[in-house]
Amino acid sequence: MRRFVYIILLLPFVVWAQGNLEKGIQLFDQARYDDAKPYFTTVLKENPENARAMEYTGDIAAHKKEWDEAISCYQKLTVQYPKNAGYYYKYGGAMAMKAKSVSRFKAFGMIDPIEKAFLTAVRLDPKQVESRWALVIFYLELPGILGGSEKKAQRYSDELMVISPVDGYLSKGHIAEYFKRYPEAEKYFIKAVSIGQSKVTYQRLADLYKNKMKMPEKAKQTLDLYQKKKT
Numbered sequence: 001m002r003r004f005v006y007i008i009l010l011l012p013f014v015v016w017a018q019g020n021l022e023k024g025i026q027l028f029d030q031a032r033y034d035d036a037k038p039y040f041t042t043v044l045k046e047n048p049e050n051a052r053a054m055e056y057t058g059d060i061a062a063h064k065k066e067w068d069e070a071i072s073c074y075q076k077l078t079v080q081y082p083k084n085a086g087y088y089y090k091y092g093g094a095m096a097m098k099a100k101s102v103s104r105f106k107a108f109g110m111i112d113p114i115e116k117a118f119l120t121a122v123r124l125d126p127k128q129v130e131s132r133w134a135l136v137i138f139y140l141e142l143p144g145i146l147g148g149s150e151k152k153a154q155r156y157s158d159e160l161m162v163i164s165p166v167d168g169y170l171s172k173g174h175i176a177e178y179f180k181r182y183p184e185a186e187k188y189f190i191k192a193v194s195i196g197q198s199k200v201t202y203q204r205l206a207d208l209y210k211n212k213m214k215m216p217e218k219a220k221q222t223l224d225l226y227q228k229k230k231t
Contacts, residue, residue, distance in 0.1 A: 021053055033060045051077060058090065067098035085125035092117030093134060111146055127163050132156040136171050140178050150175060166196035170204060182213050202226035
């Protein structure tokens with residue numbers, strides 16, 4: 001009987017906390033980040049372990065490029081939920097973005113934890129696309145002396161090919177474009193278009209034509225083709 005009374009007494013608080021969370025999510029979905037944050041802060045004051053409120057707080061910080069706060073939120077989530085690949089992906093991503101905004105010396109010190117976060121996400125979720133994309137870009141942009149290489153990037157591009165052929169072809173096109181092998185990149189992007197038929201695939205091919213291959217008319221034809229397919 002006493003336990004039942006405690007549950008009844010707690011119900012108003014539970015409903016109130018849930019209301020704040022849902023209101024915050026609603027504002028977040030409208031991109032009203034400054035308005036949304038106080039609701040998540042209120043939830044976390046009452047329950048510091050509320051994962052959804054913590055994640056949204058980190059997401060708001062990431063949208064505002066407040067990387068230290070985003071890193072702190074996502075790191076707490078990886079500790080609280082060490083088997084959640086999504087949290088590790090966001091943690092690694094926030095660290096990677098911060099590394100681009102600090103001195104080269106400080107960025108060098110962040111390489112290992114960034115790599116570890118993405119690799120952990122990949123290990124935890126054999127089908128997660130985002131972390132594999134992150135590793136493709138990470139190993140392409142990382143200097144060879146620090147562990148970057150095309151071979152490593154291709155490894156995760158190959159994994160993407162199995163999980164999502166569209167992402168696989170897009171990632172292989174991205175790698176070829178990075179090394180200025182533009183005809184090869186074109187081939188992969190065309191394959192991505194043929195499979196995906198999405199705005200992203202057409203845009204990627206058009207961007208290659210316009211910005212790298214200096215073929216603006218072909219870029220226009222590519223985008224016009226996408227518009228025709230929409231109608």
